[in-house]
Amino acid sequence: MYDINEWKHVFKLDPDKEITDEDLEKICESGTDAIIVGGSDNITEDNVLNIMSRIRRYLIPCVLEVSTAESIIPGFDLYFIPTVLNSRSTNWIIDLHHEAVKEFGDIMNWDELLVEGYCILNPDCKAATLSEANADLSIDDVVAYARVAENMFNLPIFYLEYSGKLGDISVVEKTKKVLTNTKLFYGGGISSAEEAERFAQFADVVVIGNIIYTDLHAALQTVKAVK
Ligand SMILES: CC(C)=CCC/C(C)=C/CC/C(C)=C/CC/C(C)=C/CC/C(C)=C/CC/C(C)=C/CC/C(C)=C/COP(=O)(O)OP(=O)(O)O
Numbered sequence: 486m487y488d489i490n491e492w493k494h495v496f497k498l499d500p501d502k503e504i505t506d507e508d509l510e511k512i513c514e515s516g517t518d519a520i521i522v523g524g525s526d527n528i529t530e531d532n533v534l535n536i537m538s539r540i541r542r543y544l545i546p547c548v549l550e551v552s553t554a555e556s557i558i559p560g561f562d563l564y565f566i567p568t569v570l571n572s573r574s575t576n577w578i579i580d581l582h583h584e585a586v587k588e589f590g591d592i593m594n595w596d597e598l599l600v601e602g603y604c605i606l607n608p609d610c611k612a613a614t615l616s617e618a619n620a621d622l623s624i625d626d627v628v629a630y631a632r633v634a635e636n637m638f639n640l641p642i643f644y645l646e647y648s649g650k651l652g653d654i655s656v657v658e659k660t661k662k663v664l665t666n667t668k669l670f671y672g673g674g675i676s677s678a679e680e681a682e683r684f685a686q687f688a689d690v691v692v693i694g695n696i697i698y699t700d701l702h703a704a705l706q707t708v709k710a711v712k
Pocket residue numbers: 499523524525526550551552553554557558559560564566567568569577578581582583585586589592593594598603610611612615616646648649694695
């Protein structure tokens with residue numbers, strides 16, 4: 486299923502974290518809609534290639550969420566390109582993208598590429614620090630970013646990112662109300678089936694990350710709670 490419009494649940498695997506073959510098989514055969522490969526620390530060509538080739542044993546759609554231009558490799562079904570809408574620096578909104586397109590422009594298949602409008606709301610997560618995000622936002626600010634993503638930039642994905650911390654469900658609910666075509670991804674701190682179900686009421690797609698590495702059983706339970 487390579488159409489994100491059909492997705493409800495995805496797992497995000499961090500190339501910098503260890504996962505056994507047995508656990509990876511459970512993740513890939515869990516019934517989730519796709520696997521995103523991504524992280525913010527120590528993402529290299531080697532560790533991306535390693536996890537991609539292991540996921541490739543299964544039929545599941547496999548997406549690279551690009552966090553550094555150096556770790557982009559061929560072989561994924563799709564490439565998600567984050568742009569941090571609430572960054573204080575143009576670097577993470579447009580500059581790195583401009584540089585990467587300058588380098589890869591001639592060999593890019595634009596049909597494989599989807600831009601994610603990130604709004605990072607946990608000020609303490611690595612992605613917030615790295616991308617100099619202004620996470621001190623009101624609900625109205627977040628809703629305005631969502632409207633910019635859909636109505637001005639026509640982005641396929643608006644991503645509410647609370648990485649490492651469970652977010653505010655009312656922000657997700659209000660954000661969903663202003664989006665029609667742009668898909669709302671929610672990620673951050675989901676650690677049980679109940680939480681996954683609650684956030685999936687409003688988010689089009691829930692993203693499950695860290696809990697894979699600390700409580701695989703709970704991570705697997707989130708799939709049937711959402712789908
Ligand atoms: C050869 C080939 C296959 C060519 C393909 C062409 C292609 C796909 C070209 C891409 C062109 C392009 C425009 C690239 C963009 C380049 C780039 C570096 C953009 C910047 C991305 C960005 C804004 C990164 C900032 C950090 C961020 C938002 C990362 C997203 C992932 C994320 C939030 C992970 C969570 O991190 P984690 O480590 O899990 O955090 P915790 O510790 O809190 O858990």
